[in-house]
């Protein structure tokens with residue numbers, strides 16, 4: 001059960017969304033207002049536990065009086081704002097962003113990407129077969145999680161989660177410039193030789209599957225990964241007394257990955273190596289019976 005934190009009441013701000021009057025709590029973002037009104041605005045670099053980075057621009061909307069399109073994930077609501085989420089200009093911008101991303105990276109495991117590409121009529125192939133792609137083999141250098149940077153859209157969420165926003169380990173950062181910019185450990189060392197403490201908090205926030213549990217990576221390779229056959233059960237980690245919530249993702253009676261509810265006031269979606277990856281002892285394997 002998740003406790004609801006008590007906060008001082010917030011003033012409601014009046015604005016219009018696609019011509020309809022709406023009210024949104026002061027300090028909330030246009031994305032919050034859109035979601036509350038049931039409008040589907042695509043997002044990639046936005047994270048509900050992270051400070052907006054404004055990196056992908058796939059969430060742009062049109063604000064009356066603004067010269068440029070506004071990123072809905074970071075722009076705060078203001079009284080009297082007239083916001084349009086579905087104008088030709090906003091749709092065209094999202095289309096081009098999706099084309100550029102999908103032509104250079106592999107979005108096959110990005111939730112929502114295929115639907116957005118269809119909805120906005122994006123044609124990633126129009127840049128031709130010679131379009132530059134981020135093509136590299138997945139980095140499988142430990143038993144816990146895999147880094148497949150051919151799927152990375154450089155949203156920086158993993159860097160923020162590993163750095164000052166949550167984990168304060170700073171095991172990864174952006175290296176290189178321009179098209180060569182990439183997420184890397186110091187000196188591109190294997191994860192096992194880096195500062196990583198395997199909390200998996202970067203995996204939790206990655207929007208594309210560039211970072212994934214080794215179990216998921218192996219099951220996808222074997223063709224057995226099936227989210228529709230998985231159940232999710234939230235429980236309390238028993239390793240220590242902090243009381244972190246764990247959500248166990250189970251397929252065929254096996255825990256296949258562990259996440260944590262982002263609205264949990266203890267974890268905010270973050271865990272340590274024990275809660276995130278230390279679940280093998282509860283599996284009914286012969287080697288665990290001794």
Ligand code: SF4
Nearest residue numbers: 162196197199200202
């Ligand atoms: S597992 Fe934790 S410590 Fe390692 S890179 Fe990810 S966030 Fe940083």
Ligand code: SF4
Nearest residue numbers: 152153155156158206
């Ligand atoms: S690895 Fe994932 S979280 Fe990190 S920058 Fe790439 S897409 Fe974003």
Ligand code: FES
Nearest residue numbers: 045056057059073
């Ligand atoms: S989701 Fe808003 S800029 Fe990326």
